[in-house]
Amino acid sequence: MPKARTLFFIAPKQVEIREVTLPALKENEVLVEVNCSAISAGTEMLVYRGQFPRLTDVHDNLSSDLKYPLAYGYACVGKVVNAGKSVQGEWQNKAVFGFQPHTSHFITTTESLLPIPLLLKPETASFLPSMETAVNLVQDGAPLLGERVLVLGQGIIGLLSASLLLEFPLAALITADHFELRRAALDVEGAVAGAHTSLDSSRANFRKQAAAVFKSGSDLTLELSGSPAALNDAIALTAFSGRVVIGSWYGEKRAEIDLGGGFHRSRIKLISSQVSTISAELSTRWNKARRFEIAWEALKRIKPEKWITHRFPLDQAGHAYQLLDENPQEAIQVLLEYPS
DSSP states (O other): OOEEEEEEEEETTEEEEEEEEOOOOOTTEEEEEEEEEEEOTTHHHHHHHTOOOSSOOSSTTSOSSOOSSBOOOOOEEEEEEEEOTTSOGGGTTOEEEEOOOSBSEEEEEGGGEEEOOTTOOHHHHTTHHHHHHHHHHHHHHOOOTTOEEEEEOOSHHHHHHHHHHTTSOOSEEEEEESOHHHHTTOOOTTSOTTOEEEEETTSTTHHHHHHHHHSSOEEEEEEOSSOTTHHHHHHHHEEEEEEEEEOOOOTTOOOOOOOSSTHHHHOOEEEEOOTTSOOTTTTTTOOHHHHHHHHHHHHHHHOGGGGEEEEEEGGGHHHHHHHHHHOGGGOSEEEEEOOO
């Protein structure tokens, strides 16, 4: 029987690598050997810290009963190294993406895999879930020509979303984050001259600075910081009848939200956005396959591998999570690698 080395979250701030015996390969299944997998600094840190609610999470392969020990993750890139009798030969040695926990090998059906486009690097392909999320966020926000847009949070999801927004003819785009490394990461080459401003959202005068850029507030705000308290900034900086798209998953984190001031008369729309579904307005024309096509093309254009700040072998995964937990200001994207 083939074996896999799989990362498990066993308690808050504790991970371990376990050897798992995989089942026998069925006729319609393939065995995938993983090259690399990307850590989600947002969702996975809630699992690492034990801040997750007992709810179905972002991708369908996860049970609704979240509890330790838990194998978790959803960004594995590898190649097919063995295939069942009924699997077409073209799958052998094919580079593939799978929404799987961090593991050296996994067995699945070809219907659950996405072939990686030719010439796309494995490390670039590991950003697919994040790019699909960014595409979904921008589609839900539906930016218009000449709008003023604010993106709170410049982790990977924020950076990818802002990169897509820079392709629109916006009047202004403000990105904001606590950490200097992330504020400086966005590539604005080719953007409308003077359209982008990066601000430190931890400063006491952050709202004043943002208001000075927008003057009348933002037409569209994306809240991607992972902090529920940031919703107060989003509401305060969004114009009358504007939209706030909430893409953060807060888990069990709570904050006091001020809805008792100007919000009551503002007609601001608060929009919950999550990648596992497609909005009703788009669902008659869009499906997951079409959205993946857009995400692959966006990965080719944006080349997000430039934001990989750290690489760890699977055996050192504990150090990777410790880094993201204790020194998030030093990291953007962290990758786990699986030496052959």
